[in-house]
Amino acid sequence: MTDKNQASSKVPEGRFEIVVSGSGGQGIILGGKLLAETAAVHSNRQAAMTPCYGPEVRGGVSTAELIIDSATINYPKIIRPNVMIAMSQQAMDKYGQALESHGLVIVNTSLIDIVPDHFRNVFAAPLTSVAIKELNTPVVANMIALGALAAISGLISAEALKHTIKKHVPAKVLDVDRQAVDKGVELARESGFLWRL
């Protein structure tokens, strides 16, 4: 993503290039892993996920870059993302310009005021506020976002996602995580918004 030479490459057809980005502590890398694993293990597709390491992860932008494709993934890095989950303004500012204009962007409006105006497919919801209000914790905003992504894009199924979550989170938070996924699905369905690559 930091390499300007990437922009001139073509994204292979049918390839989802996904950026999950937010602040350290929002469960961004976990969200990326769950998304990639759900796609890889619960479907016949391939997945590749790169957590972005660097000094900036402490208190700054934390990012997971994913490729999901039904074909073999040769080049495993993002060329031009067509899906973005933006959980903070910093993340939106850093990656927003790279996103395809016809791509899907899920915006956490609790922490994002400014969204580039060229996007056509924006699902905006106050994910962090909903998490606090409905589930008593801000940390499940990532799960709400994943639930919304599942319902809007069909990229993964919410049920498969919950199955993946079960394998990776402690029992004491499993219920609230699952509820958060359901909440995301509910928010998306209420909006009536659908998106396909």
Place this chain on the structure above:
Amino acid sequence: MNSAPKHPEQPDIRLMQGNRACAEAALAAGMRFFAGYPITPSSEIADFLASALPRHGGSFIQMEDEIASMGAVLGASLTGVKAMTATSGPGFSLKQELIGYAALCEIPCVIVNVQRGGPSTGLPTSPAQSDVMQSKWGSHGDYPMVVLAPSSVKETYELTIQAFNFAEMLRTPVILLSDEITGHLYEKITIPPPEAVPVITRRSPRVAPNASYKPYLPNEPDLVPDIPDIGTGFHFHTTGLIHTPDGFPTREPEEVRALITRLHDKINSRKHEICLYEERNTGDAELILCSFGASSRSCFQVVEDARKEGRKIGGIGLKTLWPFPDFIFHKLSSSVKAILVCEMNCGHIIGEVERVCEGRCRVEGLGKCTGTMITPSEIENAIKRIK
């Protein structure tokens, strides 16, 4: 992320990080001793093994530095335990003296180097492939080296097992030369059931302990000696001095020659077995993209794109870097117009390709030393420059 056992008849499909695949494969290959000093981008290997090895009846020890770690690995291996260490550039530099000791004393072990940008402390969290020559020539003296370079999580799993098998079969240190991209990447992998994993273990002496046993006497035809494990009743001498088959130092020219050439011959005579590589669309190719590790994935992307457009481009991904698979290029260099070598360094493998092609085809290089992966578009631009 987890290692929940699956139903035996169901394939064990997981999303796994490259470094974790290395650690899991090492366990599957029978590795039961790890000594190391954590360093980015290899730390996940030590992190996982610290908890997993004791559960598998093995030992994990974090030593005071990389030199001591390498020493501990050699000591463990001499007792017959399969042993490994993992590091990155700065630690790899520190291990070099004892890697040479392992080569001379024929101590099987696996050294994992998850490459990051260098020189010196360099770029701790960024990728590079600039330790290719160091992996071959890092220690002093004439010694052979087996170096494997994985390009994916799946290949990391496979080549880690292969690294242990080569180390045991040849009684030699083997380097798994990964890189930050492959080490940190999470990908889908199907873990093979244990019975499907070929595991080779070093030979033991075929005689009972006796005072006349010569531990470094080579066997025919593989030239590998049956060195006893320490603690099994044999009394023998291990030294970093050039030694005779009985293990004691010598300066006799013929004995020196015999040892040094045997160390090379035991590996070079099996080059076709050791040199692993992947070819894609090379049959009718006019241009070959040659690479290894993570960079080969960019090359294969370009090959796939080019073939869709009818362009005659093929790819070679080297899995074994040393011994260098010269035989691949002997034939290929007569049938193609050009070979473009893509690597994240200032030009390492290109020198080998030029050497073995002997001017039969054009050899060009795309070397990148920016701490970022070579992109398909950069390769396309380099191809345009060739035409």
